[in-house]
Amino acid sequence: MTTKFTTGDILAQLGSVLASLMFVWAIIQQYFPYNLRNFIDKYSQRFLTFFYPYIQITFNEFTGERFKRSDAYSAIETYLSKTSSMQAKRLKADVIKNNTQPLSLSMDDHEEVSDVFNGVKVYWASGKNIMKSQTFSFYPNTDEKRYYKLTFHKRHREAILGEYLTHVLKEGREIKVKNRLRKLYTNNGAQWSHVVFEHPASFQTLAMDPVKKQEIIDDLTTFSNGEEFYNRIGRAWKRGYLLYGPPGTGKSTMIAAMANFLGYDIYDLELTAVKDNTELRRLLIETTSKSIIVIEDIDCSMDLTGQRKKEVKEEEEEEKDNSKPMKPPENNEAKASKVTLSGLLNFVDGLWSACGGDRLIVFTTNHVEKLDPALIRRGRMDKHVELAYCGFEAFRVLARNYLYLESHDLFEEIRRLLAEAEMTPADVAENLMPKTSPADPESCLRSLIGALEKVKEEANLKKMKMKMEEEEAGRKKDLAGVKNEEIKVVENGSNGSV
Ligand SMILES: Nc1ncnc2c1ncn2[C@@H]1O[C@H](COP(=O)(O)OP(=O)(O)OP(=O)(O)O)[C@@H](O)[C@H]1O
Numbered sequence: 001m002t003t004k005f006t007t008g009d010i011l012a013q014l015g016s017v018l019a020s021l022m023f024v025w026a027i028i029q030q031y032f033p034y035n036l037r038n039f040i041d042k043y044s045q046r047f048l049t050f051f052y053p054y055i056q057i058t059f060n061e062f063t064g065e066r067f068k069r070s071d072a073y074s075a076i077e078t079y080l081s082k083t084s085s086m087q088a089k090r091l092k093a094d095v096i097k098n099n100t101q102p103l104s105l106s107m108d109d110h111e112e113v114s115d116v117f118n119g120v121k122v123y124w125a126s127g128k129n130i131m132k133s134q135t136f137s138f139y140p141n142t143d144e145k146r147y148y149k150l151t152f153h154k155r156h157r158e159a160i161l162g163e164y165l166t167h168v169l170k171e172g173r174e175i176k177v178k179n180r181l182r183k184l185y186t187n188n189g190a191q192w193s194h195v196v197f198e199h200p201a202s203f204q205t206l207a208m209d210p211v212k213k214q215e216i217i218d219d220l221t222t223f224s225n226g227e228e229f230y231n232r233i234g235r236a237w238k239r240g241y242l243l244y245g246p247p248g249t250g251k252s253t254m255i256a257a258m259a260n261f262l263g264y265d266i267y268d269l270e271l272t273a274v275k276d277n278t279e280l281r282r283l284l285i286e287t288t289s290k291s292i293i294v295i296e297d298i299d300c301s302m303d304l305t306g307q308r309k310k311e312v313k314e315e316e317e318e319e320k321d322n323s324k325p326m327k328p329p330e331n332n333e334a335k336a337s338k339v340t341l342s343g344l345l346n347f348v349d350g351l352w353s354a355c356g357g358d359r360l361i362v363f364t365t366n367h368v369e370k371l372d373p374a375l376i377r378r379g380r381m382d383k384h385v386e387l388a389y390c391g392f393e394a395f396r397v398l399a400r401n402y403l404y405l406e407s408h409d410l411f412e413e414i415r416r417l418l419a420e421a422e423m424t425p426a427d428v429a430e431n432l433m434p435k436t437s438p439a440d441p442e443s444c445l446r447s448l449i450g451a452l453e454k455v456k457e458e459a460n461l462k463k464m465k466m467k468m469e470e471e472e473a474g475r476k477k478d479l480a481g482v483k484n485e486e487i488k489v490v491e492n493g494s495n496g497s498v
């Protein structure tokens with residue numbers, strides 16, 4: 001009869017041999033002189049590696065700099081959190097203030113979990129070394145050095161050291177970016193200050209044509225996963241979006257939805273507060289990767305000749321206001337804007353090539369026709385998105401969000417009216433906002449129908465007025481033509497009489 005040993009049996013045997021050796025080693029450490037201990041340590045390790053086919057790698061929590069947590073350790077911790085929550089018996093929980101996930105879980109000390117990568121099984125164990133403190137303290141001992149130990153068979157050395165570890169670190173970092181508290185930066189002159197970004201907008205709640213929406217989601221996904229692609233084709237990892245449409249169609253809401261979808265920070269750049277191109281460059285270089293840089297109402301922030309309109313307007317008003325003392329000319333000069341279109345274009349084209357990481361730049365405007373074609377050509381603003389008046393599909397999203405309605409008898413009437421009247425999603429949303437508790441969907445829909453009819457009526461009146469004005473102008477023109485003719489005739493007549 002032959003006895004079969006499973007891999008588990010062999011590992012168990014090796015484990016007990018190791019445990020015995022460790023025990024012997026502990027005794028040796030107590031009683032043998034330092035040199036002899038070193039000697040035994042060295043040769044016992046060689047002996048073990050000869051018979052033990054597994055490789056171990058330790059990732060310490062702190063390396064090098066005393067108070068700096070190792071990036072690899074925290075990426076591994078994040079990477080293992082999902083596996084740990086399913087496999088480990090003892091877990092550590094930490095609260096993270098995040099919209100999507102309230103707790104971060106990791107395995108407790110001296111736990112072990114396994115992971116499989118391309119069919120290869122590896123083991124991750126957590127452990128800690130406690131340093132003996134020389135001083136007495138009432139506080140808990142902080143000299144605990146935690147580590148993760150990765151164990152795998154030596155025949156997989158190449159795959160694990162290369163592909164697997166790269167995968168672990170990349171995925172861990174990505175999850176960390178997604179889970180972090182995101183920030184909204186605004187510039188006060190040349191300084192960024194930030195608050196926590198907690199806008200609830202999402203693509204689900206954004207009312208727009210579903211096909212267009214899916215196109216944008218796909219584009220963003222491709223962009224955010226495109227590091228290798230951008231490297232391969234030798235282009236900076238950036239993408240420009242131009243969002244245009246009338247006020248209240250959801251441009252700012254879409255930016256918030258984009259940031260939530262990608263897990264990016266937002267830098268809301270107020271161009272009118274930036275002194276000159278140098279300051280602009282400095283501000284933009286300070287932005288971090290995985291962020292969206294937003295310039296709202298680009299046509300109002302900057303004139304296409306390079307002078308900011310707001311300030312020019314202010315100056316004009318000041319000139320009109322005689323009660324205010326006039327400022328000395330040099331003061332006015334210092335105040336004039338020096339941020340130019342070419343400065344902005346140079347930045348859009350050039351900076352990201354020098355800074356690593358991915359960035360989206362988003363411009364919004366109510367008047368796309370006013371923008372210089374140089375600013376919005378593809379390559380600078382790669383994707384142009386029109387946020388339009390509310391269509392029926394966009395209305396359905398709002399009805400679902402505001403009133404939990406998938407369908408209703410009044411929907412057909414609303415579909416007909418939306419095709420005839422121009423109303424922004426912001427106005428439609430306002431009409432759908434429940435005015436009673438509990439909400440009465442029908443009265444909200446009727447209020448929307450009333451509002452749409454009013455808009456339609458006003459538009460018809462406006463059209464009629466314009467037509468009448470045109471006809472009046474035409475009549476006046478004709479009359480003027482007739483008068484001119486009469487004058488000519490009179491002139492000719494008088495000439496003839498001479
Ligand atoms: N497409 C939309 N989907 C959902 N809500 C919308 C949409 N458009 C507007 N809203 C609602 O209307 C409000 C105003 O919208 P938002 O600020 O995004 O408009 P905007 O296009 O940026 O306008 P402006 O050009 O004046 O900056 C938002 O708070 C949001 O609740």
Ligand SMILES: [Mg+2]
Pocket residue numbers: 251252253296364
């Ligand atoms: Mg806006």
